[in-house]
Each structure stands twice: as C-alpha cells, then as structure tokens.
Amino acid sequence: MIRTPWRRREEPLDRAELARLLPAPGDPELSSDRLSGLEEHLMTEIRNRTPDTAPDTAPATSTGAPPAGLSEGDRAPRPARRSGRRPVLVGVAAALALAAAGVAGLAGSPDGSGGPESPGRAVTPPAGAVPAPVVQVVRGSTAGLAGAVADISGAAARAELPEPGPGQFLYVRSLVSWLVSWEGADGKNRSYVDEIHPREVWMSPDGSKGRLIEPYKKDLDRDGITLDDAEGGERTLNSPSYDYLRTLPTDPDLLVKKVYDETEGMGNGPDQQAFSTIGDLLREQVVPPKLAAGLYRAAARIPGVVLVDDSVDAAGRHGVAIARTDEEDGSRTEWIFDRETYTYLGERTVQTRDVEGVKAGTVTGHTAVTDRAVVDAVKQRPAGSAPGERAASPATPSAGT
Template identity: 55%
Template sequence: MNRTPWRRRREPLDLAELAELAGLLPAPGDPVLPHGRMTTLEEHLMNEIQQAQARKAAETEPQSAGRIPSRSSGRPFRGGRRLALIGAAVAVAVLAGVAGAAQFTGQDTVEAAGSPEGSVPASVVQAGQGTTQGLSNTVALISGAAAREKLPEPKPGQFIYIKSQVSWLTESEDANGKSETYVQKLHPRQAWMSPDGRKGWLIEPGNGTTSREGLTLDVKGEALKEGPRLGAPSYDYLKKLTTDPDELLKKIYKETKGQGNGPDQQAFTTIGDLVREQVMPAQLTSALYRAAAKIPGVMVVEKTTDAVGRQGIAIARTDEYSGDRTEWIFDSKTFSYLGERTVQMRDRSGIKAGTVTGHTAITERAVVDGMKELPGSRNKI
C-alpha cells in the first residue's frame, strides 16, 4: 500500500520566481553540531574505539571471557576475552546521535536516537570511598581463600562452564547533545570453553550478542596459529604460568604494553578478565590477587554490591583517563569471588558520577562433559 499522500502536481517555477522566493526565505541553517559538542563526542567515540581495538588485538576473534564487555564503559570489555561488546555498543549509540543531526523532521527539531531496545535507565549510586589502608590484609584474606578453594580440573574433551548475570552500558544521544544513559536489563550469560581454548560456545541473548541458541567461540585462522596468551587464555595455558606474584605481574606488564589506558590500568584489567570467567588452578588465582595488590592505585572498597544484590568487599582501581572504577567483589565473610561492578566516579561525556556502567555476578562454575551441557545433567541446551 502506498502511504504517501496524493498531491496535485504543480507547474514548474521559472528562474525569476525561484530567485524571488529565495529572497523571502531565511538562510538555511547549518546542521553541523557546535565545535565543542562535536569535540566531546569525538573524544568519547575515539576512547571507545581504542578500547575496542585493544580488545580486538588481544582476541583476534571473539571468544569467551568475561565487558565479559566492556567496560566499559564502559569499560569496556574494557583487553581480555570477554564478548560484551561494550565499546562497540556505545560507539554505535554515539554515532546514531551524531547522524541524527541531519534528520530534520521540522523546523528546529531533530530526531533523537531514542532508548535502546531492551535497556533500562542506569542506576546512580553513592559509591563508597576507596582506601589503601588494610589493602595488604584484605588481599591476604582473599588470596588465602582462593588458594583453599577446591576447583575441578577439566580433562581433555570436557568443558569449563561459567554461568553469570550481567548488564552493560548503552547510551542514547540526540544531535542537540542531550544524552540519556541506559544499561541493558540484567540477563543471563552462559559460556563453555575447552581446556585447550580451541572450542567454545556462548549464549547471551539479552545482550543482543547471540540468539537463544548461541554462537560458536571456536578459535580459527590466525588466532589458532598464535595460540593461547594472556589476552586469550586457556586452562592449559594458565596452569603453566608462574605463581610468583612478582614474576606474574612482570609478565602481565610486558605482554600488555601499549594496550588500554596506561600500563597500570591495563594490568589491573587483564587480571580482572582472567579471574572473572575462568576456572584456573587455585594457587594461580591466589597469586593473581597478590600481584594485583602491587599495582599502583589499587584500593579497598569496604562495601559494594554485585549484579544480583549480594553485598561484599571489593578490590578496586579507578581508570585515570576515563574516570570509571572497576571493583572486584568478594564475599565479606568467605572472601570468595562474587562478581564485578564498574562505577563512573566523575562526570564525563554525559555520564553522571555514580552511574553503574557495568555489573556482573558469577552464579556457577563447573566442569561438564560436553559442549552446551549443563552441570549435573547429560542434557544439552
């Protein structure tokens, strides 16, 4: 059906009439955004693109991790193997706002990007102040708990299974510079990965990343030739790493040189990506936490909350460039790992201070016998 209203065809105007009409009309407006606003958008977009490129360089192909991204924020995810696609989501939203500048629907009006589908307004919290006091004691308790944790060791043919609840930042901005910050609705994420890191599967439909059936995380091409590394680890790779915190941190700095927003922030991000969505030898997890405590700027946040409302204590660091603080959350009594939260600590690029731009909660870790198999069941999804 033709939805265009029928109009009577007019006779063409001659040049003299056109000139007369042109003189009566005001000069056409310039649809280009003001320079200051454009600069802000470009800065935000380039930051997200750089973070996405850093993740891509570390991954070569999408694989499971834990931005999980994006942070974020952001993050984010914000190297590592996570498939949150945070940077891409934010970049697309910003571009949509800029493109909207030319989509005039009437005089002095523009078409806004609108609320992203499947999103809710981002929560704004009163983030607790971090402190370095008690950092060494807190890390000692956390690393001690990690060392005592009894985790299954995956065998060839089996798969590491990680189930979590996650939410990441999206942003909508119109051509006038008015922006709204949203987050994805909290949604489940399930990831499977073989011990050698070559085969995997991800199901995360709430992020728009996968269908309900999921997508493959199998490593192919150049990534397969390159093999596992810190930015794209496997269980078999991780179990061969040193458990000396100083040597471990030295290796992390060396292999992540030039990535992210500075060496200290990238080292912290890399460790966070390793412990978030992975099963690894207990002694290595313990060593990673002790290594993190040696990174400048790392602090303790005494009270925070993961994505499913569990309260805990956090080891955290604020990114000096983006102003977001990433918190690794641990149970206050058992000191077991619960999840991660990212909070914007200062106003930046339309995101208010206190905005939670990323939230994760690990709800289950297990080893299963087959791809897409659930713990305690031979049934596959």
C-alpha cells in the same frame, strides 16, 4: 580469552543501530506555510552564526579497556565515546534536511507533542534497556588492602575445583549488564543499561572448542554461538586457555612483571591495563587455585589499587571490593568478594566523575558469577544450575554504595 562479541557499550549508538532498535518514524507532510517558516528560521540561524562557532572537530579518544562473549582483555580497547556535540550544518539543503528529520521524529512520538521536553512526551530507550542505576561513590583506601588481599588469596588457594579431564569442558554462568549510552531525540545523553540477564560459556581446557549462550541478545541464536577455534592461535594473557593458565607462574612478583611486559603499550596506561588484564582472567574463567591466589596478590602491587568497603554485584550481593579507577575516563572497576568466605562474587564498574554525558555514580557495568564447574559436554549444566533464560530482575540492585 573468549573471542566473541562482547556486551559492553560505552558510546552512543550509531545511527544504523539506532534505526534498527527503535520503531520507524512517521512520514509527516509539511504544509507549504510551515515549510517556508522553518526555512526562514533556519536561514536566520545560519546567518547569525559567527566564525568562532565552528564545530568541535577534535577526534574522540579511546577510553581503553567490557563486553557478551569476550572478556575485557580479549577485545581491542573499548570504542571511543563520540561527543554529544553535533557539527553545524551549512547551506539551505542541509538545514531543511535537519528540519524535516526533526519534525519526523516529533510526529513519531506517542503524543505528537511539539518538542522533546513537552509534558507527556517520553523519549523511548533502546529495546531491552533500562535506566542505569546511580549509586553513591564511596571513596576507596589502601588502609586494610593488604589484609583483605591476604584473606582473598588464601580463600582462592584453598578452593576445591576439579581438574578438567580429556573431553570435558569448563562451564561458567554469570548475570551480566553493560552500558548503552544513548543520545535522546533532544540531543541530551541518557545512560541506559542492558537488563541484567544470564550468560553461559563452555570452553575446552585447550581453548579449541566452546559455546556461548546468551538468549537475551537478539543477535544471538537461542542455541548460542560456537566459540570453536579451528586455527588454534597462540595463547596469551589476552587470549588464554585453561591449559595456558596452568603454565603461568604463581609468584605474584613474577606474575605482575609478566602482565606489564605482555600488555606494554595497550589500553589507558600500563597500570590500568595491568589491572584490567588480571580482571579479565578472573571474570569468566576457571582459574587454577594457586594461580588465582597469585593474581590477587599481583593486583595489589599495581599503583592506584584500593579497597572499597561495600560494593554490589549483579545479583544484588554485597561484599568488599578490590578496585582501581581509570584516570583517563574516571571509571572505577570493582572486583567484589564475599565478606565472610572471601570468594569472588562479580564485578561492578562505576563512573566516579561526569564524563561525556555519563554522570558520576552511574553503574556502567555489572556481573555476578553464579556457577563455575567442570562438565562432560557443551550445553551440559551442573546439577541444580538454572538454564540460560532471562533473569527475573535484579536489574537495579540496591543503590546504597
């Protein structure tokens, strides 16, 4: 699997990153009268608190199962979302520090208004982020699943992909967008996502050499970053190469057993981890056709997998979807396929219920594969493929499903 920083964020930004993304706040000076008033008010609040209003100290739990550079199975389980509740600060110094920070944030607002909900005051989103799309959550069903999987696996088996030769590279170009769950100045969680943008990956068949170009990401050079694996680590389902994938069985019963055995103890339960692992193999890989057909049939054997009649990828293309909902965090991952050709289009992740400030229907992840090919060199693109510049804007595809 491609071992680079992944793009998916599903927790509030930490303070250091937030400070880096947002403009520096102002440095207001409070008058002595104003400072005394704030101190008196905060001390009154502290005295009036009862012992049972102690802070929520329950540790955040990992939500399991992406992310730009890694496929989802290549990273550790995604970071736990931190609770939006903040601990009570006890003591005059802490109270005054909190007051000063709050006033500084207000002074840094464009209109200098007195509160986050005041008319005309906009809470600034993270740089490069847009409000997350919200869609209607359509119920999935097992009705029609077997027939759809048969069509999808049949199309995968018939796919004509050139076999990479010595010195060649597997090339995948996608459009991607992932969640930035950001807590605003008023303490309320707001869901933003990256603007949908291109991402290109080149990998040698043995996985030893590669490159990622994602110029949208400020922390990545426009020339990309190397994916070379000088150590040549052991290949697994969570760190595969094309050569490794060619060694896997294509029988769906053998595949599903291998997936469960190799991912035991990972993620949010065996069924969800099995589904996520297969999805990782499909998202940003060139998979041998017969293996891809077997993987789809294997996925259909996982409990909880359903067919969704309509989903939309990051390029705005509609299709049918094989999907599964993570019982722990309520996120449903949908693999989207063209209605007529049954080719893989991309992936969408939708929140099916309110969880930690992320509302039901929020699209927390989007991908769309626009090119898969074999090329002769890193940074070489197939004829007619667009370079990895910022996407025009299918950033908010139709919200009908």
